[in-house]
Amino acid sequence: MGSHAALPHPFDPLTPSEISAAIAAVRAHHGDCFFNVVSLHEPRKADMLRWLADPSRAALRPRRVADVVVIVKGGQVYDGLVDLSGATPAITKWELMEGVQPIITMEELKLVEHVCRQDPKVIEQCRISGIPAEDMHKVYCDPWTIGFDERHGNSVRLQQALMYYRPDVDTCQYQYPLDFCPIYDADKQAIIDIDIPKVRRPLNKVKPIDYIPRAIEQAGGYRTDLKPINITQPAGVSFQMNGRELEWQNWKFHIGFNYREGIVLNNISFKDKGTYRPIFYRLSLAEMVVPYGNPEHPHQRKHAFDLGEYGAGYMTNSLSLGCDCKGAIHYLDAAFPARDGSLRTIKNAICIHEEDAGILFKHSDFRDDSVVVTRARRLIVQQIFTAANYEYAVQWIFHQDGTVQPEIKLTGILNTYALNPDEDAGPWGTCVYPGVNAHNHQHLFCLRVNPMIDGVDNSVNVVDAVPSEAPVGSKENFYGNAFYAKKTKLTTTGQSRTDYDGATSRTWEMVNEASVHPYSKKPASYKLVSREVPGLLPKEGGLVWKRAGFARHAVHVTKYKDDELWPAGRHVPQTSGEPSRGLPEWIGDGSESITNTDVVLWHTFGVTHIPAPEDFPIMPVEPITLLLRPRNFFSNNPVMDVPPSYAITPSQVAAKTKEGVVDASDRLSKLAFGDGDCCSGKSKL
Numbered sequence: 001m002g003s004h005a006a007l008p009h010p011f012d013p014l015t016p017s018e019i020s021a022a023i024a025a026v027r028a029h030h031g032d033c034f035f036n037v038v039s040l041h042e043p044r045k046a047d048m049l050r051w052l053a054d055p056s057r058a059a060l061r062p063r064r065v066a067d068v069v070v071i072v073k074g075g076q077v078y079d080g081l082v083d084l085s086g087a088t089p090a091i092t093k094w095e096l097m098e099g100v101q102p103i104i105t106m107e108e109l110k111l112v113e114h115v116c117r118q119d120p121k122v123i124e125q126c127r128i129s130g131i132p133a134e135d136m137h138k139v140y141c142d143p144w145t146i147g148f149d150e151r152h153g154n155s156v157r158l159q160q161a162l163m164y165y166r167p168d169v170d171t172c173q174y175q176y177p178l179d180f181c182p183i184y185d186a187d188k189q190a191i192i193d194i195d196i197p198k199v200r201r202p203l204n205k206v207k208p209i210d211y212i213p214r215a216i217e218q219a220g221g222y223r224t225d226l227k228p229i230n231i232t233q234p235a236g237v238s239f240q241m242n243g244r245e246l247e248w249q250n251w252k253f254h255i256g257f258n259y260r261e262g263i264v265l266n267n268i269s270f271k272d273k274g275t276y277r278p279i280f281y282r283l284s285l286a287e288m289v290v291p292y293g294n295p296e297h298p299h300q301r302k303h304a305f306d307l308g309e310y311g312a313g314y315m316t317n318s319l320s321l322g323c324d325c326k327g328a329i330h331y332l333d334a335a336f337p338a339r340d341g342s343l344r345t346i347k348n349a350i351c352i353h354e355e356d357a358g359i360l361f362k363h364s365d366f367r368d369d370s371v372v373v374t375r376a377r378r379l380i381v382q383q384i385f386t387a388a389n390y391e392y393a394v395q396w397i398f399h400q401d402g403t404v405q406p407e408i409k410l411t412g413i414l415n416t417y418a419l420n421p422d423e424d425a426g427p428w429g430t431c432v433y434p435g436v437n438a439h440n441h442q443h444l445f446c447l448r449v450n451p452m453i454d455g456v457d458n459s460v461n462v463v464d465a466v467p468s469e470a471p472v473g474s475k476e477n478f479y480g481n482a483f484y485a486k487k488t489k490l491t492t493t494g495q496s497r498t499d500y501d502g503a504t505s506r507t508w509e510m511v512n513e514a515s516v517h518p519y520s521k522k523p524a525s526y527k528l529v530s531r532e533v534p535g536l537l538p539k540e541g542g543l544v545w546k547r548a549g550f551a552r553h554a555v556h557v558t559k560y561k562d563d564e565l566w567p568a569g570r571h572v573p574q575t576s577g578e579p580s581r582g583l584p585e586w587i588g589d590g591s592e593s594i595t596n597t598d599v600v601l602w603h604t605f606g607v608t609h610i611p612a613p614e615d616f617p618i619m620p621v622e623p624i625t626l627l628l629r630p631r632n633f634f635s636n637n638p639v640m641d642v643p644p645s646y647a648i649t650p651s652q653v654a655a656k657t658k659e660g661v662v663d664a665s666d667r668l669s670k671l672a673f674g675d676g677d678c679c680s681g682k683s684k685l
Helices: 016-030 045-053 106-118 120-129 133-138 213-218 306-310 543-547 583-587 650-655
Strands: 034-040 065-071 077-083 090-097 139-145 158-165 181-185 190-195 240-242 245-248 251-258 262-272 275-291 330-337 343-364 371-387 390-399 404-412 416-418 429-433 436-439 441-451 459-467 483-490 507-516 523-529 555-559 599-609 619-625 627-631 646-648
Touching: 016 034, 016 065, 016 077, 016 090, 016 330, 016 343, 034 251, 034 330, 106 120, 106 139, 106 158, 106 181, 106 190, 120 133, 120 181, 120 190, 133 139, 139 306, 158 190, 245 371, 251 330, 251 343, 251 371, 262 371, 262 390, 275 306, 275 390, 275 404, 275 543, 306 371, 404 441, 459 555, 459 599, 507 599, 555 583, 599 619
Parallel strands: none
Antiparallel strands: 034 065, 065 077, 077 090, 139 158, 158 181, 181 190, 240 245, 245 251, 251 262, 262 275, 275 441, 330 343, 343 371, 371 390, 371 646, 390 404, 404 619, 404 627, 416 436, 429 436, 441 599, 459 483, 459 507, 507 523, 523 627, 555 599
């Protein structure tokens, strides 16, 4: 590991050889164990900034260190660090963790179903539900971490098995939910308990409704009126890759990937008039919680922290050309340890591509038909991960004007529970198919933003559009029409706990007060524009409220610390919320200053989902989007140099000349019907 040949970039994920070296070092000192995590321990920011300022100085290159989490027989959990930079990997930290459970691995999830099918108590409950013993191969389960159950605590590693039945292997299991819930002990690899409801709901016998091709053909077939749409880039893509560093349309940034957050973007800058200006040090989707709204036991345990409990990286899909990503695509793979210490690789874990993005800007003069129209394109860095029933397509969209647009698209299948034939779903859910109850739930995501706008010292303001305080008829507001952007500086971590207000079109701006715009006299900033911001509906003091402290407010701001990455805490499974981990403990009494310093903005956004039959048996995509927009950052519109599709000036119209007229239309677009004038929308010469 001491060779300097083709050294990885310090932000690069661990290579397969580095993962193997870390595993070998741990085994040499601590014997056999289960490897839950072997991932990059990110360089300390101060060290990284020194190296980024002069990458040619080998002495400044941050060391490669592996973050390791293992479980030994008996359930003991150890956190460790392995320095990989020397000739021999060296363990520099090895700490026994009391009362915590680390992330659940894919191997653990798969084992639960096998154990359930063999367990006599589960077989008996299936018989009561109407499933004979010889059909146990048709019984499936979605294993979830147990969340928290006061009967069991967190010293034993547990999962709850949400049970389903498939009459056919191709049938969607979520239309045949079973009404009982086994509890699985990972150390014993056994079912230790079964939660059985007071009201039993036998197996549903309704005819299945499926979305697979065979079922659609039997139901009448697919639509036949769709014509092909092809996306071509005959001259190739407009972005460049140097390892995992990407350059596109003045943007430059590094694309990382880890087991927990999935995509991590670092050192994001924009070339403004020849100079790269730093904007963000690090961007990631850091956590999420999906609380379900049925208060009946054991449904209170259904609140998944999909990143902290299972990992967006571990659950990520291998993407397919022309399906998940269309056009000219560049892919990046992901390497992880398997629990037994072997390696697994997810091919095409990240796709990168460009898309046409409609009009970038346009203006026509009504006097003479002069016009300029410029089309936009955007760059997308995407991963898709599957969390049991749901799919999440996470897109980082970069625009030519300096805007970053995180977007999440939800699809997949509703989590379901059984209904008796004459039973009403009640207020906590919706009957989406006979015998199928889809419970109300929320998807709340936490975005972690470490701004570096023209430098590390930044502040955060809340901005509200409000009417003038002066009354109608006053000198200041005689006609009553005055309104302005009211800015409130967030000076402490406690004050930073703020919520969205649609009545004032509330936004938040991250500013560098030392970088003042020459015209507006306002500081350079990036504005968080986010309107899909439901509040956490589980009540204050309840289990979800205590465990998901990050979701209590739309925005929190903390002072940067290297290891404060996970807003629900480092180890999330089976936390009780007493005390609340992550953001609540970091903020503490709320007195720490966040003015003109290295800050992190945490933003919780998402959707409240009241299910409907249109969401079943598979859910059409529901997008959730927000913007990080430059304000007072560029001197003027930064995309005026993007070549127009068409431009003719008033003087050219008056002279009736083609000289100097720009016509760069794609030559492929054509009228949908007939042979009319395809240029009818342009000025005539």
